Amino acid sequence: xxxxxxxxxxxxxxxxxxxxxxxxxxxxxxxxxxxxxxxxxxxxxxxxxxxxxxxxxxxxxxxxxxxxxxxxxxxxxxxxxxxxxxxxxxxxxxxxxxxxxxxxxxxxxxxxxxxxxxxxxxxxxxxxxxxxxxxxxxxxxxxxxxxxxxxxxxxxxxxxxxxxxxxxxxxxxxxxxxxxxxxxxxxxxxxxxxxxxxxxxxxxxxxxxxxxxxxxxxxxxxxxxxxxxxxxxxxxxxxxxxxxxxxxxxxxxxxxxxxxxxxxxxxxxxxxxxxxxxxxxxxxxxxxxxxxxxxxxxxxxxxxxxxxxxxxxxxxxxxxxxxxxxxxxxxxxxxxxxxxxxxxxxxxxxxxxxxxxxxxxxxxxxxxxxxxxxxxxxxxxxxxxxxxxxxxxxxxxxxxxxxxxxx
Numbered sequence: 001x002x003x004x005x006x007x008x009x010x011x012x013x014x015x016x017x018x019x020x021x022x023x024x025x026x027x028x029x030x031x032x033x034x035x036x037x038x039x040x041x042x043x044x045x046x047x048x049x050x051x052x053x054x055x056x057x058x059x060x061x062x063x064x065x066x067x068x069x070x071x072x073x074x075x076x077x078x079x080x081x082x083x084x085x086x087x088x089x090x091x092x093x094x095x096x097x098x099x100x101x102x103x104x105x106x107x108x109x110x111x112x113x114x115x116x117x118x119x120x121x122x123x124x125x126x127x128x129x130x131x132x133x134x135x136x137x138x139x140x141x142x143x144x145x146x147x148x149x150x151x152x153x154x155x156x157x158x159x160x161x162x163x164x165x166x167x168x169x170x171x172x173x174x175x176x177x178x179x180x181x182x183x184x185x186x187x188x189x190x191x192x193x194x195x196x197x198x199x200x201x202x203x204x205x206x207x208x209x210x211x212x213x214x215x216x217x218x219x220x221x222x223x224x225x226x227x228x229x230x231x232x233x234x235x236x237x238x239x240x241x242x243x244x245x246x247x248x249x250x251x252x253x254x255x256x257x258x259x260x261x262x263x264x265x266x267x268x269x270x271x272x273x274x275x276x277x278x279x280x281x282x283x284x285x286x287x288x289x290x291x292x293x294x295x296x297x298x299x300x301x302x303x304x305x306x307x308x309x310x311x312x313x314x315x316x317x318x319x320x321x322x323x324x325x326x327x328x329x330x331x332x333x334x335x336x337x338x339x340x341x342x343x344x345x346x347x348x349x350x351x352x353x354x355x356x357x358x359x360x361x362x363x364x365x366x367x368x369x370x371x372x373x374x375x376x377x378x379x380x381x382x383x384x385x386x387x388x389x390x391x392x393x394x395x396x397x398x399x400x401x402x403x404x405x406x407x
Contacts, residue, residue: 004055008062012066014035019068021257022254026249027253029069029103041055067260076242077101079226082222087211087219106150109223113139120155127169134156140154141196142196145246154173156204170211170223187375227385276307284370296352307341313333313337317334332390333390336394339381342373349373
């Protein structure tokens with residue numbers, strides 16, 4: 001514990017020496033990256049501090065306790081950076097990692113396609129080599145914040161004659177080019193968190209291939225493992241979406257810190273994604289005079305038990321990462337638990353609000369909080385790998401059950 005106290009003390013001292021509320025978010029994120037506080041668990045050679053995972057968590061906790069924004073959010077930090085760090089060349093690390101750590105670049109994920117979602121290895125987007133470049137043609141879907149991304153994690157088929165897992169290549173792909181069309185996808189909630197992306201003879205650079213041509217499936221597995229592991233709630237504060245298109249870089253960092261500290265209206269979407277519904281629905285049961293109903297009490301008890309199991313699973317995953325272990329079974333079991341909790345919370349919420357469940361917005365209880373959660377609930381069992389895929393991972397990789405036949 002003494003070592004962690006020293007880490008916290010050093011972090012506090014650094015914050016107090018460098019904090020300027022009148023600086024921009026871009027400036028603050030650059031300072032964090034240069035000091036090693038964006039990815040403190042990385043080696044010093046790659047803008048880290050060589051910290052253990054426990055020490056890195058202590059850094060995040062200290063940033064939050066001091067009321068300052070933490071490192072950038074987004075898929076760059078969550079998935080692209082650890083994938084490139086694990087599989088990229090030194091030149092690629094120097095090219096891509098600094099802009100992710102400093103928030104200058106925002107990344108999206110061009111993996112799923114209309115006919116290749118759960119069966120991701122069936123991707124049909126093609127990349128054809130012409131000189132030193134690759135010409136990419138195809139369609140991607142369910143791309144989070146595609147309209148705000150500078151760069152993408154792209155998988156494309158580079159050898160159509162190979163077995164499907166062997167003809168895929170992982171590219172770091174520029175979104176800022178004329179042959180990339182991004183369209184928003186309107187959801188039932190009224191939001192457009194996702195987009196679809198059309199690649200019409202777009203260009204992928206030859207030196208942007210991570211690892212080898214046609215060797216992208218293991219790289220994709222690394223990316224997906226980090227995605228599942230990151231489904232758990234993060235520690236510390238973040239200041240919003242990075243990159244030039246999101247507009248956060250020019251915000252005054254003191255204003256961002258104030259927004260993070262202020263009480264915020266929680267959306268049904270956020271509640272569903274975090275698995276924090278028991279307290280909310282307990283209050284709703286009391287408001288509706290149903291707290292003594294034995295059926296309601298049983299469902300609340302089930303929801304409470306699932307949330308506790310989810311919390312403990314998160315702790316197990318955190319301890320594994322502190323020991324330097326890669327994402328393990330907790331990623332899949334936790335994802336399945338989140339899906340189960342969301343479905344149960346949806347059904348119980350609509351049971352409690354009764355006919356009011358047909359209302360939306362300001363006409364509905366709590367401005368439609370429960371209805372939004374219900375409308376968003378199918379997404380939880382899809383994003384980050386469907387429930388079916390998680391069960392396959394658990395059965396084959398963890399329980400050792402026979403695998404389906406494959407090439």
